[in-house]
Amino acid sequence: MNSPRIIFLLLLALLVFCFGLAAQLSPQFQSWRGSRSGGDIFNVVLGDSRRMFAQSFYVKADAYYHSGYYPTMFDNKEAFQTQHMAEDTGAVNSNNHGDEESFLGPKRNWIDAFGRHFFPDRHTHLDEGGPTDDLSGSENVREILPWLKLSADLDPDNPQTYTVTAYWLRERMHKVAEADVFLHEGLRNNPDSYDILFELGRLYDESYHDTARARNVWEEAVRKWMKLDADAQSDNKLVFEQITTHLAQLEENAGNLPRAIDWLHAAQKVSLTPDVLQKRIDDIQKKMAALIPVAPAKLY
Amino acid sequence: MKNIFAVAGVVIKELYRRKDFYVLFIITVLICLVMASVNIFNDPKIARYLKEICLLLVWISSLVIAITTTARQIPAERENRTLLPLLAKPLTRPQLIFGKFFGCWFACGLALLCFYIFFGALAAAREHQWPLLDYFQAAVMHWFMLGIVVAMTLLGSLVFAAPSSNSTICFVIIGGILFVGRHLDQVATSMHEPLRAIVNALYFTIPHLEFYDLRDLIIHNWPLIEWKYIVLALLYATAYIFAFLLGACLVFRRKPVN
Amino acid sequence: MTAILQTQKLRVEYRSREMRQGIKVALLGLDLEVRAGEVFGFLGPNGAGKTTTMNVLLGFVPPTSGAASLFGIDVRQPIARQRIGYLPELTYYYKFLTAEELLRFYAKIFGLARGETDKRIAELLKLVELEHAAKRPIKSYSKGMQQRVGLAQALINNPDLLILDEPTSGLDPLGRMKVREIIQRLKHDGKTVFFSSHELGEVETVCDRVAIIHQGELKAIGGVHEITGKHASLEKAFLEIIGFNSSTAP
Ligand SMILES: Nc1ncnc2c1ncn2[C@@H]1O[C@H](COP(=O)(O)OP(=O)(O)O)[C@@H](O)[C@H]1O
Numbered sequence: 001m002n003s004p005r006i007i008f009l010l011l012l013a014l015l016v017f018c019f020g021l022a023a024q025l026s027p028q029f030q031s032w033r034g035s036r037s038g039g040d041i042f043n044v045v046l047g048d049s050r051r052m053f054a055q056s057f058y059v060k061a062d063a064y065y066h067s068g069y070y071p072t073m074f075d076n077k078e079a080f081q082t083q084h085m086a087e088d089t090g091a092v093n094s095n096n097h098g099d100e101e102s103f104l105g106p107k108r109n110w111i112d113a114f115g116r117h118f119f120p121d122r123h124t125h126l127d128e129g130g131p132t133d134d135l136s137g138s139e140n141v142r143e144i145l146p147w148l149k150l151s152a153d154l155d156p157d158n159p160q161t162y163t164v165t166a167y168w169l170r171e172r173m174h175k176v177a178e179a180d181v182f183l184h185e186g187l188r189n190n191p192d193s194y195d196i197l198f199e200l201g202r203l204y205d206e207s208y209h210d211t212a213r214a215r216n217v218w219e220e221a222v223r224k225w226m227k228l229d230a231d232a233q234s235d236n237k238l239v240f241e242q243i244t245t246h247l248a249q250l251e252e253n254a255g256n257l258p259r260a261i262d263w264l265h266a267a268q269k270v271s272l273t274p275d276v277l278q279k280r281i282d283d284i285q286k287k288m289a290a291l292i293p294v295a296p297a298k299l300y
Numbered sequence: 301m302k303n304i305f306a307v308a309g310v311v312i313k314e315l316y317r318r319k320d321f322y323v324l325f326i327i328t329v330l331i332c333l334v335m336a337s338v339n340i341f342n343d344p345k346i347a348r349y350l351k352e353i354c355l356l357l358v359w360i361s362s363l364v365i366a367i368t369t370t371a372r373q374i375p376a377e378r379e380n381r382t383l384l385p386l387l388a389k390p391l392t393r394p395q396l397i398f399g400k401f402f403g404c405w406f407a408c409g410l411a412l413l414c415f416y417i418f419f420g421a422l423a424a425a426r427e428h429q430w431p432l433l434d435y436f437q438a439a440v441m442h443w444f445m446l447g448i449v450v451a452m453t454l455l456g457s458l459v460f461a462a463p464s465s466n467s468t469i470c471f472v473i474i475g476g477i478l479f480v481g482r483h484l485d486q487v488a489t490s491m492h493e494p495l496r497a498i499v500n501a502l503y504f505t506i507p508h509l510e511f512y513d514l515r516d517l518i519i520h521n522w523p524l525i526e527w528k529y530i531v532l533a534l535l536y537a538t539a540y541i542f543a544f545l546l547g548a549c550l551v552f553r554r555k556p557v558n
Numbered sequence: 559m560t561a562i563l564q565t566q567k568l569r570v571e572y573r574s575r576e577m578r579q580g581i582k583v584a585l586l587g588l589d590l591e592v593r594a595g596e597v598f599g600f601l602g603p604n605g606a607g608k609t610t611t612m613n614v615l616l617g618f619v620p621p622t623s624g625a626a627s628l629f630g631i632d633v634r635q636p637i638a639r640q641r642i643g644y645l646p647e648l649t650y651y652y653k654f655l656t657a658e659e660l661l662r663f664y665a666k667i668f669g670l671a672r673g674e675t676d677k678r679i680a681e682l683l684k685l686v687e688l689e690h691a692a693k694r695p696i697k698s699y700s701k702g703m704q705q706r707v708g709l710a711q712a713l714i715n716n717p718d719l720l721i722l723d724e725p726t727s728g729l730d731p732l733g734r735m736k737v738r739e740i741i742q743r744l745k746h747d748g749k750t751v752f753f754s755s756h757e758l759g760e761v762e763t764v765c766d767r768v769a770i771i772h773q774g775e776l777k778a779i780g781g782v783h784e785i786t787g788k789h790a791s792l793e794k795a796f797l798e799i800i801g802f803n804s805s806t807a808p
């Protein structure tokens with residue numbers, strides 16, 4: 001009769017013991033493994049399966065972005081192959097085909113039809129008002145953050161988690177300082193990530209208006225990207241184009257027009273739409289041409 | 301009727317005099333408070349992850365309470381032989397079954413009330429709103445789902461001899477229904493006959509407990525469900541509860557007790 | 559005198575999964591009759607079928623053939639149990655309840671009114687001398703106290719017929735004497751008591767009539783003196799009847 005109670009007490013004791021042990025040992029782990037923080041306990045407890053958990057929490061963040069409207073493994077996932085929240089940040093290319101409104105398909109039978117009243121069945125986005133279409137609550141995107149943070153803690157080697165999180169923090173929540181800290185944390189874990197450097201540059205440029213630091217960071221990102229082997233480069237063309245065009249824009253605004261043209265030429269090499277870039281080059285060249293005659297006049 | 305409630309009263313007394321519920325409740329509260337104290341990007345308004353964790357714990361605890369309490373009722377009566385003086389009174393066996401059912405079900409209801417009040421307080425602390433009707437819908441649906449679980453476990457406790465094997469089987473069946481019940485017909489399409497027909501038949505006969513899981517709706521502040529669907533779902537649950545209890549009465553009717 | 563408790567050609571076979579060889583016959587055609595107002599001792603060695611007979615009378619076990627009735631009502635109808643009290647052998651009551659709560663619960667099943675319940679509980683606790691422990695949970699009781707709680711619950715409805723299964727087994731001499739006293743008091747109040755035992759001494763002192771069964775068969779029935787007859791004591795008679803020859807015994 002007493003056995004369930006004893007089991008619960010044992011569980012509680014075990015829990016307390018584990019927490020105590022973890023608290024006791026974590027400083028030691030820290031000193032054994034060097035400076036890396038956060039990931040260690042997970043690493044020890046979960047081993048490599050932590051990546052899987054990290055991925056599932058990353059997907060959970062996307063489900064939160066849809067207020068719980070999300071296909072299960074049995075549903076048609078055509079329209080949910082890449083995370084919409086990551087897509088919106090420009091972190092990934094869209095790979096979504098099907099109709100987003102109908103991953104459930106037509107109603108199969110009365111049980112299915114009846115069941116659909118009891119879970120989220122409308123496609124909405126948190127930053128567009130969510131299920132109540134109440135636009136005043138667009139800051140509700142904060143709700144996806146815990147899962148992103150957890151995902152980053154579990155798998156600190158995935159740069160995308162940091163860039164996507166930083167984007168939402170900075171763009172929608174206006175939490176620039178937090179985004180800054182988080183990106184630096186990501187950079188510590190992924191020193192070679194041009195993605196994180198790019199996002200960091202955007203933060204310096206767009207939020208702090210610190211052109212010099214943005215330029216440094218982006219140029220560093222270009223150098224990191226250049227170090228990739230040919231295969232990796234051809235897989236990651238989008239981000240290179242983004243970095244170089246941002247650099248070009250920065251130089252153009254700063255008045256270094258030739259440098260801007262150089263960056264655009266670099267971008268053209270990987271771009272899918274080189275003619276669009278050509279048009280920008282032509283525009284800048286026109287601007288330069290307009291400037292040159294004026295300059296000598298001032299000399300005299 | 302008074303006999304049924306007399307039996308139910310003893311079950312409820314048993315639940316609140318045992319410590320299981322308090323332990324589960326305290327663990328839930330502690331975990332939620334620890335989770336609430338985590339600093340996420342200096343934003344104290346983030347609420348939904350907390351609501352989700354809290355509701356997950358509430359669901360697990362409620363299933364544990366419902367199944368373990370119910371599974372030991374009749375086996376314990378047999379083992380301690382309290383069934384003998386009880387049935388020697390003018391109490392019919394169906395009355396005993398219904399009494400045990402209502403006792404476990406009301407006890408679960410009381411536990412749920414505590415859990416949902418805590419959940420409401422936790423959510424209100426973060427979101428500064430009390431969508432009482434939404435919580436009411438979720439709690440009532442949850443409670444009726446537990447009704448099905450209790451009735452099913454009660455039937456199981458008469459069919460399977462050992463309470464532990466009965467609890468395990470009930471956990472597996474109920475977990476299975478909650479996770480794949482909704483998709484069994486899709487699973488069936490990828491199978492060959494006769495398995496396909498069996499899985500399809502299963503799809504149409506099992507109680508679809510996943511209807512009663514409104515967690516996503518209240519976590520993400522969805523609008524209320526239309527009441528007529530709630531009423532229909534409750535009727536559906538009642539039908540299954542009666543079916544299981546009837547089954548239990550039939551099994552128990554001819555069973556020698558000694 | 560009318561028969562309050564009656565069995566006719568009662569036969570009970572147990573079918574159990576543990577016994578591969580099939581069925582175990584516990585009673586083979588038992589005819590029994592207990593009259594109003596008497597204390598009836600139901601004797602037999604362990605395994606004779608005493609508990610089985612009571613299980614049939616209370617509807618716990620369906621008879622394979624034959625019939626049993628209480629107050630002329632077939633035992634399969636719950637109403638037959640409205641006016642009886644029953645004390646099973648070796649029972650533990652709900653440990654988490656107090657004696658008072660337990661009695662109140664059973665009173666509710668008999669449909670006793672609230673005032674009557676209170677009065678009855680006070681009387682019974684006094685009768686079985688548990689007033690001091692009435693508000694303690696039953697799990698803190700000794701064996702003798704538990705047995706007395708059992709007696710109290712059997713009496714909660716002020717029954718006309720009491721069926722007691724080995725009421726004194728496992729009690730110390732003082733406890734036995736108290737149970738015997740209670741039985742005698744009940745007889746004095748005009749109740750019918752049907753109790754099983756294999757303790758012949760106490761049977762001799764309180765019973766009007768006895769029946770002796772052995773291996774599911776009725777071996778003797780009658781007044782204590784009739785059965786003792788030419789033997790020196792009831793014990794000698796009992797041993798003789800169940801076929802135990804004391805002269806050949808070691
Ligand atoms: N549930 C049962 N299954 C099989 N056999 C049983 C069962 N209950 C009792 N018996 C057998 O029936 C016989 C009579 O038992 P019982 O009536 O308990 O004897 P007692 O006179 O000691 O009370 C015994 O041989 C016992 O082994």
Ligand SMILES: [Mg+2]
Nearest residue numbers: 608609610647
């Ligand atoms: Mg016996």
